[in-house]
Amino acid sequence: MTRVVVVGDLMTDAVARARYALARASDTPAIVTMHGGGSGANIASWLAVEGAEVAFIGRRGADITGRNRDMELMGYGVDARLVMDPERPTGTCVVLVTHKGERTMLSDPGANAALSPEDLPRDLFTGGSHLHLSGYTLINEGSRDAGLAALDMARRGGMSISVDCASSAPLDRTGAEPFLEWTNGVKLLFANIEQAKVLTGRDDAEAAAKVLTAWFPQVVIKMNAEGALWYGNGRPEPVRVAAEPVDKIVDGTGAGDAFSAGFLPAWLAGKPPAEALASGCRLAAKAIMHLGARPPF
Numbered sequence: 001m002t003r004v005v006v007v008g009d010l011m012t013d014a015v016a017r018a019r020y021a022l023a024r025a026s027d028t029p030a031i032v033t034m035h036g037g038g039s040g041a042n043i044a045s046w047l048a049v050e051g052a053e054v055a056f057i058g059r060r061g062a063d064i065t066g067r068n069r070d071m072e073l074m075g076y077g078v079d080a081r082l083v084m085d086p087e088r089p090t091g092t093c094v095v096l097v098t099h100k101g102e103r104t105m106l107s108d109p110g111a112n113a114a115l116s117p118e119d120l121p122r123d124l125f126t127g128g129s130h131l132h133l134s135g136y137t138l139i140n141e142g143s144r145d146a147g148l149a150a151l152d153m154a155r156r157g158g159m160s161i162s163v164d165c166a167s168s169a170p171l172d173r174t175g176a177e178p179f180l181e182w183t184n185g186v187k188l189l190f191a192n193i194e195q196a197k198v199l200t201g202r203d204d205a206e207a208a209a210k211v212l213t214a215w216f217p218q219v220v221i222k223m224n225a226e227g228a229l230w231y232g233n234g235r236p237e238p239v240r241v242a243a244e245p246v247d248k249i250v251d252g253t254g255a256g257d258a259f260s261a262g263f264l265p266a267w268l269a270g271k272p273p274a275e276a277l278a279s280g281c282r283l284a285a286k287a288i289m290h291l292g293a294r295p296p297f
Contacts, residue, residue, distance in 0.1 A: 002268040003053040005124045005159075007150045008040015008134025009112045010058040010073075010082065011091040012065045015253060018099050036072045037093055038112070039166065040134035042254045046261030046283060048077035049295040055079035055124050057150075059088075059111040066090035066111070076295065083119045085111035095253050103253060105167070113142035117149035125150075127158035130268055132260070135166030138182055139174045148182060155185075160268070162188035164260060165195035172198045180215050188267070189216040190260050196221055205229055206238050220263060220277070222256050227281055228263075230273040241277035244285035258287035258295075 012034060019029040036045070044056035056073060060066030060082045069090060073080040091110035097103050115137065125131070131154035137147035154161050163186045165171055171179060176199045183189070189212060191199065196208035205221040209231035212219045218232045224243070231238040262283030266276035287295075 001051075001053055001265070002160075003055065003129045004044075004047055004132055004264060004268075005055050005057065005129055005154075006040050006044040006047070006132045006134070007057045007115075007120070007137055007147065008043070008132075009038035009091060009109065009136045010041040010056075010060055010066075010069055011036070011038035011093045011107070011109075011112070012069065013037030013093050013095055013253065015095040015097060017097040020099050022096075022098060036069050037095075037254065038091060038134075039136055039164065039254075039257050040132075041069070041073060042257035043132060043134075043164075043261045043264075044078045045073060045076045046258050046287075046295050047264065050261065050265060050283070052261075052265050053079075055081055055121075057081045057115075057120060057124070059083045059085055059115045059119060061085050061088055061090035061111045063089050065092075081121050081124070083115075085114055088114055097253070109136075109140055109142070112136070113140050115143040115146040117146050119146060120150055120153065122153070125153040125157040125159065129157075129159050130264070131159050131161045132264065133161065133163045133186075135164050135171065135179070138163075138179065139166050139170045144182075151183070151186070160188075161186045162190065162260075162264065164190040164256075165192070165199070168192075168194035168198050171195055176200075184215050186216055188218045188220065190220050190222065190256075190263075192222040192224070192256060206231070209238055220260075220280075222259055222280075222284075228259065228277050230277055232273070239273040239277065241274055241281055244281045246285050246288050255284045255287045259284040 088111040094106040202208040213233040227243040259280040263280035
């Protein structure tokens with residue numbers, strides 16, 4: 001099985017799920033939970049629980065939450081290569097979930113913003129392995145050099161590479177042109193519909209995927225309740241797979257990360273795109289019915 005090296009963000013998520021419509025400038029009853037988060041760490045965790053050999057490279061603070069996140073990753077079976085930052089705290093994301101399920105995220109990257117090329121263990125960038133780079137690493141100016149260095153080391157090491165687009169609003173602030181320039185030639189791009197629109201200006205997922213194959217040989221678009229599609233350069237039509245049904249939506253936070261973790265092992269094993277998409281949709285549904293960001297034991 002191909003070893004996956006994930007470079008990306010490690011966060012603590014404070015998720016507040018409102019019971020009723022938000023009472024602005026007043027009080028709204030909510031259920032508040034604290035657990036591990038960060039797109040890169042989420043993907044690494046799901047991969048490990050699903051049986052993949054995975055290493056995660058990131059940065060944490062010298063605080064109790066950083067220690068908890070480190071131990072949590074190791075508990076899932078991740079080879080956690082975390083550098084301890086003596087000054088910055090472990091990253092935190094406040095996730096506000098309305099009574100209708102709409103999510104708004106307030107992110108403080110903390111130590112993630114200081115990830116540097118020197119933090120990347122050279123022994124992990126070897127042929128036969130796969131690099132998955134969280135888009136947050138490139139979008140954040142403080143960690144961008146580390147992301148670019150990881151891409152360069154992976155290319156020189158003969159690794160296959162995938163990148164995700166992180167989040168639409170920060171991607172839009174960064175700009176489509178720089179992001180496409182940094183990632184041009186990466187074998188596989190993950191995006192949702194909003195992120196694909198930022199990069200291409202196209203509202204339609206199929207049209208956006210076809211445009212993106214000018215930069216990436218293969219593109220996966222995550223379409224929430226409509227499932228996902230894969231498009232490869234030179235293929236006449238995309239491959240579509242419907243979303244898995246869910247009995248109950250507990251928390252959709254991190255479901256897209258779970259999808260990527262479900263897709264990658266099948267894709268790396270050379271399975272047909274439809275089978276890889278179905279694996280991704282299955283794991284996304286599992287995430288939605290549990291805590292979302294991290295796997296249940």
